[in-house]
Amino acid sequence: MKHQRRVWTTLFVVFALVLAACGSDSTESTDAGTATTGAGSAEEVTLRVLAHQNPTFVAYMEDFNSRFQAANPGVTVAMTVVGQGDMASAINTRTSANDVDVIDFCAGSCSAFSNGILDYMGDNYGEKPVWQQLIEAGLLMDLTDEPFVANFDEIAIRDAGTFNDRVYALPMGRVTYSGMFVNNDLLAEVGVAIPATWSDLVSACEAIKDSGNECMTVGGGDTWPIFVGASGLLGSIFPDQAALAEGLWAGDIKWNEGKGLEAVEKFQVFSTEMLESGVTGLGHDEATARYAGGDVAFMPTGMWQAPNLESFEPTFDWTYVPFPGSDTVADNEYLWGKYDMSWMVAADTPHPDVAMAYLAALADTTEYQTYLDAVGFLPTQPTASLNSKLGDAVADLVPAYRVGLEQYWVSPSGAGQWADGRQAAAWFAPFNEWTDSTELANQIQADLDAGLSG
């Protein structure tokens, strides 16, 4: 009997340990209590930060974290860097597991508070965007009353950080993605001027290819750089992209008619005639490295690649201009873009004071200028300026900055996989199966109509 009791006692202990392992983490509860002593106390605190992969941004963050830790003894910043494509799932799992304190919201197209549900969509949208889902689940901390929010533009906070009159995110900058980098040396060598119209661009590409060089490159292996590279082309044709999104939903604008068809036709020229062969194997950063080599004339992509371009080849002579998608010069003078990454705090962080101190440090006006100098975004703080070669290149164009379709577009529920026509540049051969622009335009419209009629 004694032997039996020992065995049963052992079994009981094993079960108790298993159940205890499945229970809540009591250590964290204790931490939550002590974290209220705040940053700068001698209490040992580990602040868990989730950030997206971008070489210059990560380098800046590592430097900032070192300085933050030095200024806040006892605080250790544990930053996890995740590829942009995996950010959504990382945010989902880590916020749900209460395993993160500060979140760099760079999911999907890395755009703060974009793709919101608007009135004209009724209840025919597929799903609310991730940021809204996080807020409605109560997973994000309300930042409205934090003093550092006032460091930012009211408009930026309103458009890219506010939901139902409460602030949940700090938009850390705006970017334009509709322009293209220009290789000044190569253009001079071939004897071609910077193209101001679509026809100029087509002629320039022919001349450049005839000279044995390549016209354009993008990181086609990541797919999105293909259609983001062509977004300026779409902007030249549809200068009001909020109206374009609404028009597509209302059926007033169609991808297989008029300007919509013109855009799809030009996308095909862009994909099949302007881009160099083999870009399907280049990642976004690899394409920039290749471009820095000097054999390609243009790289249509976001301005965020300027710091990488400079670090890859500091002596490379480049400028950044709007993509000329129209034959009317005035249509080609806009820069289209988005609010980029933003900082959020997990509502259930056990260290709210440390997390707020971290955000306050990031939002500090002097620190923000350092950040801006490193990553090369357009500022969202009125006291900051873009002091860089890129800043000089786009200074005159900033007043013509507009938010692009990428930030407005939400596909209706039931729409097919081809419904988002702005991505059409990535669907032509060699990237996908389409070889006829009219056929693709019809398919895009059919896939969209299938959702709109639902």
Next chain:
Amino acid sequence: MAIMQKNYLFGSAGKWRRLTPLMLLIPGVFLYLLIALGPSLATSVYSFTDASGLRGAAVNWIGLDNYREFLFEGLASRDNIDATLRTLRFSVLVTFIQFTLGLILALLLNQKLKGRTFFRTLFFIPVILGVVIQGLMWKLFLQPRGGPMATIFDWFGTQSEFLGGLPGQAFNWVIVVQIWANVGVTMVIFLAGMQTISEDLYEAARIDGADGWQLFKSITWPQLTPAINTNFLLNIIGSLQAWQLFLVLIGYKPGTQVLGYLVYAEGFGQGESPAFRQGFAAAASIVLFLLVLVIGFAANRYVSWREDRYMA
């Protein structure tokens, strides 16, 4: 009898003797319920809700709406059904080719050849690499700008975009990588089966004048029945559930998704304007589960029949 009772783990009392095996099963059953059956049942319940998967988010019961959307709503249903058919195509091709190739490799490496241990190791090495490593290796190998395969294509005056090109072409390359990554397991199972076959059988058959094909057909193939059945089932189920290589090699590209990837993409917000739709993803995974169940059940019946026929 007295010795047996004394050595019995929980003593000699009759009721304990009866209860002990059941009690010993409890930890295993508990773990099975906790990490296998529980989540499976939860997934089927989830499939009738609009759950996002976020902690604290409202979860509403929406009945069969997710299934209706998956199968019938707009042209999105066309894409879902295409993904299902593509999954089947992937499974059939992978199962057939991997099974055949694994068998051929096992037959070759079961011979008394010089260096056979080296080649066994060589063919098995991909199995121990993670999916991400496998994917990265092949992405480099299939790099269209000067990669090794592009160079080989160039020798023959042709070129390809490989993984970044036409959906059908990219899909076929994933089949190649899937087979490369897993054929080692198939080969090892066949090898293990071959090594259990008595050499006496072959010797007797040779004395009777049997040639190589007859040896294979009349001895190896029937005697390999347990290994054949195991490989058949593993290949079918493994290929139906495969999706990670699609994520690593191709990403979210129209015309290439399989059902497993669709589940991941919907559940974890892949795409340009992501949203978390774990209720819908659960419904899609139930469709995948039914597919695996039906095909797995049919395959199981078939292998049982084979065992009865050859091993009785």
